[in-house]
Amino acid sequence: MCLGIPAEVKEVRGHVAVVDFGDGVLREVDAGAIEDLKPGDLVIVHAGVIIERLKGREAEELVRNIQEFIEELERRAEELARLYGLPEAGAGAAPVGGGEG
């Protein structure tokens, strides 16, 4: 229901922050709903308002968190499948890759 777009904070001016959505467009958004906002923070913007800060400032950390979630889930799914006596699946051990082009 709610389009939320990730963005990077470039500048904070009191109630207002300037963010980059990754398209090079700098936009003023309402920063009133976030404590201690700093340039460099990665945030989610909805309807011109920053609604939350992304956890983990570094890309590597964010990517790692997602990878861990995926691998853990896959592992459990496989365990479950084995438990029910389903044959081994082909994939599984390959590391989680980025986008392909």
Added chain:
Amino acid sequence: MTWYIRLWKFVTLAHGAGGKETEELVRNLIVQKVPPELWKVGEDGAGLDALDDSALIPLGGGRYLAVTVDSYTVKPIFFPGGDLGKLAASGTINDLLMAGARPVAALDAIVVEEGFPVEDLNKIVESYVGTLAENRVALIGGDFKTMPKGQLDGIVIASMGIGFTEHPIVDRNIRPGDKIIVSGYLGDHGAAILAAQQAVGVDLGVESDVKPLTDLMLPLLDRYASYIHGAGDPTRGGLAMLVNDWAEKTGTVIVIDEARVPVRPQVKEYAEMLGVDPLSLASEGAAVLAVAPEKAEEIVEFMRSLGYEQASIIGEVYEAKDPRHRGRVLLRSVTGGVRILEPPSGEIVPRIC
């Protein structure tokens, strides 16, 4: 077709947005009033029956006169990468080229609001005439009018183009097996205009791609005219409108591979931020072709050698296996799932949901 226009009390911006509503209004409010025998001139001519980029009038001996007319309005009038004058000249030239014709002459009709700065008018005309001249297109006539302040917002240019061809490209010749090719990045013009309209002091780093495609299309027509079954420039309504139009006219199914469609990353991000589909954004300097499969790779290579480095094959035309599938466009998304690519509908407005 259902007569949708009666469902509207007033003409809205959606009717002029170049999507489904425009098509419905044109077909139902205009075309229907013209007796079918007057839809075109000559047995093998093309007119309202084809609703193509240009109309074709047979001259005998295999030659055709190509004629097109369009009115141009854009806000802001001066935008990153161009202005209203360049837009009008390029649009006119491209509509002729997309019919396989060599552009020869243009006529213009300019309507200006009282109080419009003469300096701005001068710049626009300079740009219009300059673009025509660079492409060796004559300006052979026109009209100029002023309307009282408040009765028109700024300026509107109507521009008519005339060209000749021996190998007309009529979209109804598109057939199963044809490959769909685009000449370059899509949506630059639409994104640049939206950015200029939506945000203050915004630098998208993307300029409108507005330009005549003479340097691409004339060499292509010289070499490959008989292999090009369809050509169009994805202006208002973007690629989504164009390929839907093709599929509907030919009763085929067109499949587009999203991962192969060249869209600049920042155009994609910007469109996503506003909640609009980049495939519905206008290009004013890109061509989409439907070509015979055996020549597709060669044509792409040739386009690249002409400086259109992003030229790519993005899809294919299929025969509909079921009558209900006729006229549909299927899009294989970047994840591998499929969905229908509908023609855009309604005015493009930013959304929050």
Added chain:
Amino acid sequence: MAEQPAGMGGVPGYRPEASVLRDIESMLRSRSLVERIVEKIKRLAPLAARRVGQTPIKIMDFCGTHEYTVTHYGIRSLMPPEVEIVAGPGCPVCITPAYYVDVMIKLSLEGVRVYTYGDAYKLPGSGRRGRDIRSLEEARAAGGDVVVVYSVLDAIKMAREDDKPGVFFAVGFETTAPATASPVVAGIVPKNLAILNVHRLTPPIMRYTFETHRDNPIRGVIAPGHVSTIVGAKAWRFVVEEYGIPTVVAGFEPVDVLLAILEILRQLAEGKPRLVNEYSRAVTWEGNVKAQRMIEECCEVVDAAWRGIGFVPRSGLAFRDKYREVDALHQYGIKELTPEEWRYDLPPGCRCAEVTLGIAKPTDCPLFMKTCTPGTPYGPCMVSSEGACAVWARFGGGGLAEEIARSLGIM
């Protein structure tokens, strides 16, 4: 910082520093990863179905943006026959009562400038198609003063510049409420701008939805990610505790949604429903406490009307008396809708309410793509780009895309 992906070098305006976000995005849209998770979904789905004793397993994507992801990326076409994804009531535009649209149309035609998000611009009120002015879009064509804005800040800026009396049409769920609350609490709304507060709350309508599905229960819930950034994952505890339904708070990329489906199937196969937060990069257990406090400061929770559904207890926000100077109801003497006065506000024949609650599919409605199309919407679900009907219309929901793909031998 990661290197520029191939093919983007030399693109004017391309900013490598923004590639953090792009890395995540490309990972979560990656075809190979999608295929891997889909393969696991296909393995677990039969187990889950056997354990639940129901085929297909009905999983509800509560949020309109999830439905958009599902349809836009063709995720239904990747699902095994045991999994059915149904859309929930997560479109705030579709459920905004016709009464408020009528009020805004009237104001715009009386010379008050109406500011609206693009989403509510085409939303029909109670007017009859072709006879009355029934949306703000039509009101503008008829000379009404209507301005589409991206944010309240844009409306505030415009109102300051031109001094015209104006009203902002504040639709939306908890996610959008801070956009309204923040400038109100900060006291930066100019005197000539009032706000019509029709914000609605999601947990009460989710509860209402479950009650309507008693005969054919929902077996899993993909909980709304961006609502959850505000209300916190804890808001969905009741789904697991009271209804025993596996619940996953999920992000909006295709991989996010697929992971949520896989997690739900896993829980079903194990027979242990839990609340899991897949979208932990943005959502915490407690939510955005500062935003919650801002909303609480200027708004109170009230019983509120939902379009085609009626009044749902404690499911809406209204300005507190202290903030009545920004309240359009007060400034313009607009009567608030009451349960006694609420009338069924969908046009005859429209099944939007059932579609909203996930009881009917858009293709079950006899008007769908006949007289109700995105260009000429009859019911509200065809209006918002997130309304289930509009999404299905644009992306060919209802299995047509899969059918065509199979007939061409490309799937």
